Amino acid sequence: MIESLIEPVSTYAGELDFLFVLITVIVMPWFFAAEGLFFWLLWRFRYQEGQPSMYVTGNEPDLKRWITVPHTLIILLDLVLIAAAVRGWYMIKQDLPTADHTVRVIAQQWAWTFIHPGPDGKLDTDDDIETADELHIIAGELYHYQLESRDVLHNFSIPVFRLKQDSLPGRRITGWFEATKEGTYDIQCAEMCGIGHGIMAARVIIHSKESYAVWEASHSEPVAQN
Ligand SMILES: [Cu+2]
Structure with a gap:
Protein backbone atom coordinates (compact mmCIF):
# COMPACT_ATOMS: atom_id res chain seq x y z
CA MET A 1 0.00 0.00 0.00
CA ILE A 2 2.47 2.64 1.16
CA GLU A 3 6.07 1.99 0.13
CA SER A 4 8.79 2.66 2.68
CA LEU A 5 11.17 5.48 1.85
CA ILE A 6 14.12 3.29 2.82
CA GLU A 7 14.20 -0.34 1.81
CA PRO A 8 13.47 -2.66 4.77
CA VAL A 9 16.25 -5.23 5.22
CA SER A 10 15.66 -6.81 8.64
CA THR A 11 13.04 -9.19 10.02
CA TYR A 12 11.57 -6.46 12.24
CA ALA A 13 11.77 -3.52 9.80
CA GLY A 14 8.23 -4.24 8.55
CA GLU A 15 6.86 -4.04 12.10
CA LEU A 16 8.29 -0.55 12.57
CA ASP A 17 7.21 0.62 9.12
CA PHE A 18 3.69 -0.54 9.96
CA LEU A 19 3.82 1.50 13.18
CA PHE A 20 4.89 4.64 11.29
CA VAL A 21 2.10 4.18 8.73
CA LEU A 22 -0.43 3.57 11.50
CA ILE A 23 0.62 6.75 13.34
CA THR A 24 0.44 8.77 10.11
CA VAL A 25 -2.95 7.39 9.10
CA ILE A 26 -4.42 8.03 12.55
CA VAL A 27 -2.90 11.45 13.19
CA MET A 28 -3.18 13.03 9.73
CA PRO A 29 -7.03 13.30 9.51
CA TRP A 30 -7.09 14.90 12.98
CA PHE A 31 -4.43 17.39 11.97
CA PHE A 32 -6.37 18.49 8.88
CA ALA A 33 -9.69 18.49 10.76
CA ALA A 34 -8.27 20.64 13.57
CA GLU A 35 -6.54 23.11 11.22
CA GLY A 36 -9.58 23.27 8.92
CA LEU A 37 -11.93 23.94 11.80
CA PHE A 38 -9.59 26.56 13.23
CA PHE A 39 -9.43 28.58 10.01
CA TRP A 40 -13.13 28.12 9.35
CA LEU A 41 -13.95 29.50 12.84
CA LEU A 42 -11.62 32.46 12.26
CA TRP A 43 -13.49 33.24 9.06
CA ARG A 44 -17.02 32.47 10.30
CA PHE A 45 -16.76 34.61 13.44
CA ARG A 46 -14.71 37.45 12.00
CA TYR A 47 -15.61 41.04 12.90
CA GLN A 48 -18.96 42.09 11.51
CA GLU A 49 -20.53 45.53 11.73
CA GLY A 50 -23.14 45.72 14.51
CA GLN A 51 -22.63 42.13 15.67
CA PRO A 52 -21.56 41.94 19.35
CA SER A 53 -19.22 39.09 20.33
CA MET A 54 -20.71 36.16 22.15
CA TYR A 55 -19.70 35.67 25.78
CA VAL A 56 -18.50 32.07 26.16
CA THR A 57 -17.73 30.71 29.66
CA GLY A 58 -16.68 27.23 28.49
CA ASN A 59 -19.47 25.55 30.49
CA GLU A 60 -22.19 25.55 27.84
CA PRO A 61 -23.05 21.85 27.23
CA ASP A 62 -23.56 22.29 23.47
CA LEU A 63 -20.13 23.95 23.16
CA LYS A 64 -18.34 21.61 25.58
CA ARG A 65 -19.18 18.72 23.29
CA TRP A 66 -16.59 20.13 20.86
CA ILE A 67 -13.99 19.20 23.47
CA THR A 68 -15.36 16.03 25.06
CA VAL A 69 -16.26 14.13 21.87
CA PRO A 70 -12.91 14.55 20.02
CA HIS A 71 -11.04 14.13 23.30
CA THR A 72 -12.64 10.72 23.94
CA LEU A 73 -12.06 9.59 20.35
CA ILE A 74 -8.42 10.66 20.45
CA ILE A 75 -7.81 8.79 23.71
CA LEU A 76 -9.36 5.65 22.22
CA LEU A 77 -7.14 5.96 19.13
CA ASP A 78 -4.14 6.55 21.41
CA LEU A 79 -4.80 3.15 22.96
CA VAL A 80 -4.47 1.61 19.49
CA LEU A 81 -1.12 3.36 18.95
CA ILE A 82 0.13 2.40 22.42
CA ALA A 83 -0.78 -1.26 21.83
CA ALA A 84 1.06 -1.29 18.48
CA ALA A 85 4.09 0.53 19.97
CA VAL A 86 4.34 -1.82 22.95
CA ARG A 87 4.12 -4.81 20.62
CA GLY A 88 7.02 -3.45 18.52
CA TRP A 89 9.04 -2.52 21.61
CA TYR A 90 8.59 -5.98 23.10
CA MET A 91 9.55 -7.69 19.85
CA ILE A 92 12.70 -5.65 19.23
CA LYS A 93 13.98 -4.50 22.62
CA GLN A 94 12.56 -6.80 25.31
CA ASP A 95 12.63 -10.16 23.61
CA LEU A 96 16.06 -11.55 22.80
CA PRO A 97 15.74 -14.50 20.40
CA THR A 98 18.50 -17.12 20.45
CA ALA A 99 21.49 -15.99 18.42
CA ASP A 100 23.32 -17.81 15.66
CU1 LIG B 1 29.08 9.03 17.55
Whole structure:
Protein backbone atom coordinates (compact mmCIF):
# COMPACT_ATOMS: atom_id res chain seq x y z
CA MET A 1 0.00 0.00 0.00
CA ILE A 2 2.47 2.64 1.16
CA GLU A 3 6.07 1.99 0.13
CA SER A 4 8.79 2.66 2.68
CA LEU A 5 11.17 5.48 1.85
CA ILE A 6 14.12 3.29 2.82
CA GLU A 7 14.20 -0.34 1.81
CA PRO A 8 13.47 -2.66 4.77
CA VAL A 9 16.25 -5.23 5.22
CA SER A 10 15.66 -6.81 8.64
CA THR A 11 13.04 -9.19 10.02
CA TYR A 12 11.57 -6.46 12.24
CA ALA A 13 11.77 -3.52 9.80
CA GLY A 14 8.23 -4.24 8.55
CA GLU A 15 6.86 -4.04 12.10
CA LEU A 16 8.29 -0.55 12.57
CA ASP A 17 7.21 0.62 9.12
CA PHE A 18 3.69 -0.54 9.96
CA LEU A 19 3.82 1.50 13.18
CA PHE A 20 4.89 4.64 11.29
CA VAL A 21 2.10 4.18 8.73
CA LEU A 22 -0.43 3.57 11.50
CA ILE A 23 0.62 6.75 13.34
CA THR A 24 0.44 8.77 10.11
CA VAL A 25 -2.95 7.39 9.10
CA ILE A 26 -4.42 8.03 12.55
CA VAL A 27 -2.90 11.45 13.19
CA MET A 28 -3.18 13.03 9.73
CA PRO A 29 -7.03 13.30 9.51
CA TRP A 30 -7.09 14.90 12.98
CA PHE A 31 -4.43 17.39 11.97
CA PHE A 32 -6.37 18.49 8.88
CA ALA A 33 -9.69 18.49 10.76
CA ALA A 34 -8.27 20.64 13.57
CA GLU A 35 -6.54 23.11 11.22
CA GLY A 36 -9.58 23.27 8.92
CA LEU A 37 -11.93 23.94 11.80
CA PHE A 38 -9.59 26.56 13.23
CA PHE A 39 -9.43 28.58 10.01
CA TRP A 40 -13.13 28.12 9.35
CA LEU A 41 -13.95 29.50 12.84
CA LEU A 42 -11.62 32.46 12.26
CA TRP A 43 -13.49 33.24 9.06
CA ARG A 44 -17.02 32.47 10.30
CA PHE A 45 -16.76 34.61 13.44
CA ARG A 46 -14.71 37.45 12.00
CA TYR A 47 -15.61 41.04 12.90
CA GLN A 48 -18.96 42.09 11.51
CA GLU A 49 -20.53 45.53 11.73
CA GLY A 50 -23.14 45.72 14.51
CA GLN A 51 -22.63 42.13 15.67
CA PRO A 52 -21.56 41.94 19.35
CA SER A 53 -19.22 39.09 20.33
CA MET A 54 -20.71 36.16 22.15
CA TYR A 55 -19.70 35.67 25.78
CA VAL A 56 -18.50 32.07 26.16
CA THR A 57 -17.73 30.71 29.66
CA GLY A 58 -16.68 27.23 28.49
CA ASN A 59 -19.47 25.55 30.49
CA GLU A 60 -22.19 25.55 27.84
CA PRO A 61 -23.05 21.85 27.23
CA ASP A 62 -23.56 22.29 23.47
CA LEU A 63 -20.13 23.95 23.16
CA LYS A 64 -18.34 21.61 25.58
CA ARG A 65 -19.18 18.72 23.29
CA TRP A 66 -16.59 20.13 20.86
CA ILE A 67 -13.99 19.20 23.47
CA THR A 68 -15.36 16.03 25.06
CA VAL A 69 -16.26 14.13 21.87
CA PRO A 70 -12.91 14.55 20.02
CA HIS A 71 -11.04 14.13 23.30
CA THR A 72 -12.64 10.72 23.94
CA LEU A 73 -12.06 9.59 20.35
CA ILE A 74 -8.42 10.66 20.45
CA ILE A 75 -7.81 8.79 23.71
CA LEU A 76 -9.36 5.65 22.22
CA LEU A 77 -7.14 5.96 19.13
CA ASP A 78 -4.14 6.55 21.41
CA LEU A 79 -4.80 3.15 22.96
CA VAL A 80 -4.47 1.61 19.49
CA LEU A 81 -1.12 3.36 18.95
CA ILE A 82 0.13 2.40 22.42
CA ALA A 83 -0.78 -1.26 21.83
CA ALA A 84 1.06 -1.29 18.48
CA ALA A 85 4.09 0.53 19.97
CA VAL A 86 4.34 -1.82 22.95
CA ARG A 87 4.12 -4.81 20.62
CA GLY A 88 7.02 -3.45 18.52
CA TRP A 89 9.04 -2.52 21.61
CA TYR A 90 8.59 -5.98 23.10
CA MET A 91 9.55 -7.69 19.85
CA ILE A 92 12.70 -5.65 19.23
CA LYS A 93 13.98 -4.50 22.62
CA GLN A 94 12.56 -6.80 25.31
CA ASP A 95 12.63 -10.16 23.61
CA LEU A 96 16.06 -11.55 22.80
CA PRO A 97 15.74 -14.50 20.40
CA THR A 98 18.50 -17.12 20.45
CA ALA A 99 21.49 -15.99 18.42
CA ASP A 100 23.32 -17.81 15.66
CA HIS A 101 26.27 -15.41 16.08
CA THR A 102 27.40 -12.62 18.38
CA VAL A 103 29.38 -9.56 17.32
CA ARG A 104 30.78 -6.74 19.41
CA VAL A 105 30.26 -3.15 18.31
CA ILE A 106 32.46 -0.48 19.87
CA ALA A 107 31.76 3.19 19.27
CA GLN A 108 34.28 5.94 19.85
CA GLN A 109 34.94 9.48 18.68
CA TRP A 110 34.66 9.05 15.66
CA ALA A 111 34.78 5.54 14.35
CA TRP A 112 33.29 2.11 14.82
CA THR A 113 35.18 -1.04 15.72
CA PHE A 114 33.51 -4.34 14.96
CA ILE A 115 34.71 -7.59 16.49
CA HIS A 116 33.59 -10.71 14.67
CA PRO A 117 33.90 -14.09 16.38
CA GLY A 118 36.12 -15.75 13.75
CA PRO A 119 36.11 -19.43 12.74
CA ASP A 120 35.57 -20.75 16.31
CA GLY A 121 32.31 -18.79 16.58
CA LYS A 122 33.31 -17.28 19.95
CA LEU A 123 34.24 -13.75 20.95
CA ASP A 124 37.30 -12.97 23.09
CA THR A 125 39.44 -15.68 21.51
CA ASP A 126 42.61 -15.41 19.40
CA ASP A 127 40.82 -15.83 16.09
CA ASP A 128 38.49 -12.83 16.52
CA ILE A 129 38.42 -10.58 13.47
CA GLU A 130 38.52 -6.88 14.21
CA THR A 131 37.57 -4.32 11.58
CA ALA A 132 37.14 -0.57 11.47
CA ASP A 133 33.92 0.87 10.02
CA GLU A 134 32.92 -2.43 8.37
CA LEU A 135 30.55 -4.96 9.88
CA HIS A 136 30.34 -8.32 8.12
CA ILE A 137 27.31 -10.55 8.71
CA ILE A 138 25.34 -13.33 7.02
CA ALA A 139 21.84 -12.83 5.61
CA GLY A 140 19.09 -14.86 7.26
CA GLU A 141 21.03 -15.55 10.46
CA LEU A 142 20.24 -14.05 13.81
CA TYR A 143 22.87 -11.84 15.42
CA HIS A 144 23.28 -10.51 18.90
CA TYR A 145 25.32 -7.35 19.15
CA GLN A 146 27.17 -6.27 22.26
CA LEU A 147 27.32 -2.51 22.05
CA GLU A 148 29.94 -0.51 23.92
CA SER A 149 31.33 3.00 23.90
CA ARG A 150 34.90 4.06 24.61
CA ASP A 151 34.10 7.68 25.40
CA VAL A 152 30.74 9.44 25.09
CA LEU A 153 27.17 8.60 24.11
CA HIS A 154 26.84 7.33 20.55
CA ASN A 155 24.00 5.61 18.76
CA PHE A 156 24.37 2.50 16.63
CA SER A 157 21.95 3.04 13.79
CA ILE A 158 21.35 0.89 10.70
CA PRO A 159 18.48 2.60 8.86
CA VAL A 160 17.61 -0.35 6.59
CA PHE A 161 17.24 -2.57 9.68
CA ARG A 162 15.24 0.17 11.48
CA LEU A 163 17.77 -0.39 14.26
CA LYS A 164 18.78 2.39 16.63
CA GLN A 165 20.43 1.81 19.96
CA ASP A 166 22.32 4.21 22.19
CA SER A 167 25.74 3.14 23.38
CA LEU A 168 26.84 4.22 26.84
CA PRO A 169 30.36 4.36 28.24
CA GLY A 170 30.74 1.73 30.97
CA ARG A 171 27.92 -0.46 29.76
CA ARG A 172 27.60 -3.36 27.36
CA ILE A 173 24.15 -3.34 25.77
CA THR A 174 22.92 -6.47 24.04
CA GLY A 175 20.40 -6.38 21.22
CA TRP A 176 19.65 -8.33 18.09
CA PHE A 177 18.95 -8.16 14.37
CA GLU A 178 18.50 -10.48 11.44
CA ALA A 179 19.16 -9.26 7.91
CA THR A 180 16.79 -10.53 5.24
CA LYS A 181 18.96 -10.08 2.14
CA GLU A 182 22.51 -9.60 0.94
CA GLY A 183 23.97 -6.19 0.16
CA THR A 184 25.98 -3.28 1.53
CA TYR A 185 24.18 -0.65 3.58
CA ASP A 186 24.92 2.37 5.74
CA ILE A 187 25.62 2.40 9.44
CA GLN A 188 25.54 5.79 11.10
CA CYS A 189 25.98 7.33 14.49
CA ALA A 190 22.61 8.79 15.44
CA GLU A 191 23.61 10.61 18.59
CA MET A 192 25.39 13.98 18.51
CA CYS A 193 28.78 12.91 19.83
CA GLY A 194 31.15 15.77 19.07
CA ILE A 195 32.71 17.65 16.18
CA GLY A 196 33.25 14.53 14.03
CA HIS A 197 29.75 13.12 14.54
CA GLY A 198 28.75 13.73 10.94
CA ILE A 199 31.62 11.68 9.54
CA MET A 200 31.06 8.73 11.87
CA ALA A 201 29.73 6.48 9.15
CA ALA A 202 30.33 2.78 8.57
CA ARG A 203 28.93 -0.01 6.42
CA VAL A 204 27.29 -3.32 7.02
CA ILE A 205 28.19 -5.94 4.45
CA ILE A 206 25.56 -8.66 4.38
CA HIS A 207 26.97 -11.84 2.90
CA SER A 208 25.65 -15.18 1.79
CA LYS A 209 27.05 -18.05 3.89
CA GLU A 210 29.58 -18.83 1.16
CA SER A 211 30.88 -15.30 0.65
CA TYR A 212 31.11 -14.83 4.42
CA ALA A 213 33.26 -17.94 4.65
CA VAL A 214 35.57 -16.51 1.97
CA TRP A 215 35.81 -13.16 3.78
CA GLU A 216 36.40 -14.89 7.10
CA ALA A 217 39.14 -17.11 5.68
CA SER A 218 40.89 -14.16 4.07
CA HIS A 219 40.96 -12.36 7.45
CA SER A 220 42.06 -15.29 9.60
CA GLU A 221 45.59 -16.33 10.41
CA PRO A 222 46.37 -19.86 9.24
CA VAL A 223 46.26 -22.09 12.33
CA ALA A 224 49.50 -23.93 13.11
CA GLN A 225 49.17 -27.70 12.86
CA ASN A 226 50.78 -29.76 15.60
CU1 LIG B 1 29.08 9.03 17.55
